[in-house]
Amino acid sequence: MSKASERAYAEIRGLILSGDALPGSPLTEEALADICGVSRTPVREALRRLEAELYIVRSDSQRLFVADWNAEDLAEMFTLRAMLEAHAAARAATRITPQALDALRACNARIGAAVAQAEPDVATFLNENRSFHEITIAAADSPRLATMLAALVEQPVVRRTAARYNRTELARSAHEHGELIQAFAAQDAQWAQAVMTGHIRRAFHAFSAAEPVP
Amino acid sequence: MSKASERAYAEIRGLILSGDALPGSPLTEEALADICGVSRTPVREALRRLEAELYIVRSDSQRLFVADWNAEDLAEMFTLRAMLEAHAAARAATRITPQALDALRACNARIGAAVAQAEPDVATFLNENRSFHEITIAAADSPRLATMLAALVEQPVVRRTAARYNRTELARSAHEHGELIQAFAAQDAQWAQAVMTGHIRRAFHAFSAAEPVP
């Protein structure tokens, strides 16, 4: 996607995820165009994409509203993500290159360091965690899977999950990554799948334990 | 999606799936606009959607080409479809309404009739089969799942699969639907999931047994 479209997408997505645009509230193309400082054309493209990713919904006839994600929707997202990302891990186990494996090791080393500190460096954790999962998904070598997962992995959700983790849990997360690396090194698809499933399911429960939407 | 966009989408998708637009061949917005008899604007929307569904790919910089689905891609599609649609069946098992269940029964009765004939009515089979799966997915009550599956269930692929089925296999397909209905009636999610998995996996192997792309 090109500059203006991308900007509009990021901007509108930000409005929704930050809560500035409340669930159920109407969105008009022109108002968004003004906010983003671009014309309606790129806004429309951004909206199509956001609609496909279920950030927004179309009413009876074509009016747009911010989607309302309830607890059940979020649970379903985690379930789908666990299924698909575990499948990705299984694929990656037999396809990953030595280079990618090294990249994962480096990534997880940085996560370990960030977590080991007296005051864990959550920002680094989040960045490296994202890289870790991105490398894994890339190693699965399935554009379809990558596309689907992209619509399922919401960084604000991940952030809220990590914010809830204490140091022990952050360390456990890093440990799970380590086990995943072992599974990859052994090219054991089942193992990788199981570890990833647990990894995501645990994140789900940590997320659910967090206070409701702020 | 509205009239012109929808038309462009259907038209272009048709070009690709019919083989009129060969894999790897370039597509230009203007040429497609001419073919569809609309302007570039709705064509662009259609292309975005087709890109998201991986019918087309974007080159290094923004030029569009017909995607090239090889055997591995198709296998991955079936695998993902089996996973997701089985999950949908599991959800549907505990959520389906009596009305929807009746609709499935009626649907499958028509499939049974179409298959029982000396010369099976494949057209009816395909229509009712599609309805059957659509009702199931709707009963799962997960817009996300529905969106994802929509990009995975290609009717031309289904058609080729069914064309390969002989009467015994068509009947077996109907029988599997019947078992799914039983699982739904019993509200047994695991059973429903297992039956659906087998149903799709069997379709995959029937499809693979078919001659390579004509």
Next chain:
DNA sequence: CATACCGCTATTGTATACAAAGTGCGCCGG
């Protein structure tokens, strides 16, 4: 007082014009 009809307005859909960017071809120089 309720309801139905009509017309205005707000919003989305489509077309077109223009801007930007990339590609390929031809020309020139080594």
Next chain:
DNA sequence: CCGGCGCACTTTGTATACAATAGCGGTATG
């Protein structure tokens, strides 16, 4: 003859103008 540079053309991206449509409110009538 080969390689690099530059220009023209093709193609995509964005803005804007116009068309169609749906929603809303007012008014008039039963």
